[in-house]
Amino acid sequence: MRLRLKGGRVLDPANGENGVASGAVRDIEIEDGRIVAATDLKADAEYELGGAVVMAGGIDLHSHIAGGKMNLARLLMQEDRRAFPEMPGNFCGCGGGRAVPTAHATGCRYAELGYTTVFEPAMVGANARGAHLEMADIPNLDTGAYLVLGNDDYFQRLLAAGAAQEQVNAYVGWMIEATQAFAIKIVNPGGINAFKFNARKMDLDEANPHYGVTPRKVLTTLIRAVTELGIPHPIHLHGCNLGVPGNDDTTLATMLATEGRRLHLTHLQFHSYGTEGDKRFSSSAARIAEMVNANPNISVDVGQVMFGQTITASADYMSQYRNRGLASPKKSIGMDIELDAACGVVPFEYKDKSFVNALQWAIGLELFLLVEDPWRIFLTTDHPNGGPFTTYPHLIRLLMDRDFRNAQLATLNKAAQAHTLLGQITREYTLEEIAILTRAAPARILGLTDKGHLGPGAVADIAVHTEDADREAMFSTTRMVFKNGRLIVKDGVVVELAQGTTHVARPDFDRSVEKDMQRWFDEAVGLKAQHFRISDGELRNGAGPTILKCEGGAS
């Protein structure tokens, strides 16, 4: 099957091509689901693009799309489901929802926006099989999941006992393979575990009440493990003290704790709060951005807050328990999970008239605009925590259109306006920078060499947008989206459902850890390790994963 996309302006920052700036148009050729060098061969289908903007399919590296916490959120927020009924289209009647859309709606809505790959950033090992089953029911998207590690009692015990790094590496490798994970996520390092022992806060150098292990030790040990195992994506860190005024110092200290090793700080907006002003809540975006700019080993995503009703769902039960009084509507779910992790689900409505919410909105945008390198910052709302992913087109316009941004700012809580630099920031993102943030850079930081670009060999995941000065309108509707070379969205409407794949990382590790894992599961967890482990055949209805072999790991 050969397809030809004719006469598009190709925006492919990974390969240094910017047809939007140069005005040059060219064809893109697809053979059997991959992009190939142009030929004179007859194509099975040709699409005239007439100068439309052609980009690789979008990649979201941090969006909560599957796993038990999302179902708890659905259960708790039936209001959301009722308010947003099924999408039109003769597919399956498979639900709706906005803050917590169903699997079907997630796949379709993302596809409409031109996204073709999304990573679930908080898969709990105990729940991994369920998360994979759910991901298999998401159409049109390739997925993958980051395994939550660091708060599990096995790991805390290893550290408390002074285990050698090799032992930790073997454990991490075993867990990644057993849960079919793509990367390692740390959520509130040690804090979730400490909450089970009734600690209510956990700072970077605070000791776990039972194990005596500090978050710093958790972080540095797992950074080393990921590095030595050769896992492409660095540690994906949800740091200490999420949402706490004054957590800026912790965030800065966390960056320094890496000692130059790679680290990805996720939903940085929630970790950039100072305590200045009469409300003891202020923006530290400038301080934090300066540190990010100065440290090329650090990458971040923002977790932009968008106004309206959403629901927050996190493995950080300690923080979610602290915030449950703010729930709107007033209900929440928390859960300690299997000596492994936890979760907290709290509905939340971000209000533009609220000082704190308005400032959170501004802090996110300040970070976007003050972090200079578009290859190290990623466009996220931490869906659904800061807001649903369906708000991305609006967010893109806020980044690209200063007048629009300032007009929005002028409508917000007055005190918040006075506490942000946002109005003075003149930067406007270019289309190329948006393509970097949403395509090229995530592919690079995830180690996906055949995604996020449009060169020969790339997976033919392609989004075609008609250029529009109103960037929100432009990114709300894609003219065409191709998934593995199949046309799945036409003129903004999903026309076909494609089955995605699940990306997993496969490091080599010392398999002598197996015996110890069996003993641990038998004695402590009360589940057989062999049943915890997910086989390849369990993924994607038997299709199995797409395996990314990790280079440089210890064998």
Added chain:
Amino acid sequence: MAEVQTIENVACGFCGLGCDDLTVEVEGRQVRAKAPVCPEAARLLRRLDTADPVARVAGETASETEATEAARQILANARAPLIGGLGVDMAGAGAAVDLAIRFGGVLDHYASEGLFRNYAAAQRTGWLSTTLAEVRNRCDLLLVVGDDPSATWGRLFERFFPATPLFAGANRRVVFLGAAPGEKARGQLAGAQVVHHASDDPVAALEALGTLVAGRRPPGESFGGIGADTLAALAEELRNAHYAVVTWNAAEREDGDLVATRATALVDRLNVTTRAGVFPLGGRDNIIGVNQLLLWRLGYPLRTAVRGQASTHDGTLFATEAALADADVLVWISAFRPEPPPAFAGKIIALAHPETIFDKEPDVLIPVGTPGVDHAGTVFRMDSIVSLPLGALRVATLPSVAEAVRRIAEG
């Protein structure tokens, strides 16, 4: 004589407790559980070397193709089908949802009454819950509300109380608030201190306990048959516990919704100063997994109707009994056990366990294999977090629910 094969670490999908350490002997078509096994699993795993029943249409022997075609015809002409029972593994649940999407229909599980009683608390206020491994290792005070659950979950206390928990130490206490623990429970709880407070109204006792934990003394001398001083002492114990857990079976009592609500409120209050969680019992025949799948596929839990490419949920209207009043076709699916369909005047398509005894001959009967015996599958444990892979123990001669349903839906 076929050789006897011993299979270890077999996972069990029946009661929702998720035991996965069973030893099973297989001899040709025969299956028998050895140890460790509860009576329920022993009964449901046991298979004799008998031929499987064949499909029937209107009581007459039929080929599977004929039965499939007859089922499709009935569904094509149906006005309001109910797809009930739903004792299926995850693949079967997915196929059942596809069937509802293809032909329309209400989806409910035969054991969902307890689930929805728990939702009275979980959906209105939320709750703070915990899972099996946390109970095993952290729980130093377990409050069991209602009847002794050992009759339904034969190995519950064995699973809850291992010999060497990581943290809970030697002073583990179990308080039965309701009926007395039976001999089995006491045996499994030999390492813990067991206390029984007899009560015929545990809701009243729980409510008073919640007030006492909050530091107030409710007016009255006794609550649910338990003296105020006894409850005050228990409240003090709960406050001093490191990790208290409250467990109950909402299905067993008409006021199960109130038990869930009061237990939730109690645990909520405890967490202000210490740690605690609820552990609601349930989970029979993968009801939790089916419910999970409905939530991610349709956005609603069980008791949801799919019609005209859209779904609506109503916990009352679409409960099996109520929905049957409006239904003209019942698709009854029960693969884990020979659970017969409820009385129903309309047409019945049964995808049933081969040992099912019917009061009334179904219009179409397609016998199906059992997940974890005849074919592999996945089921969720009652805590909704952990799921287990079930393996096949013998060569299947019957289709799985997923296979049978897909043939009907895809024709």
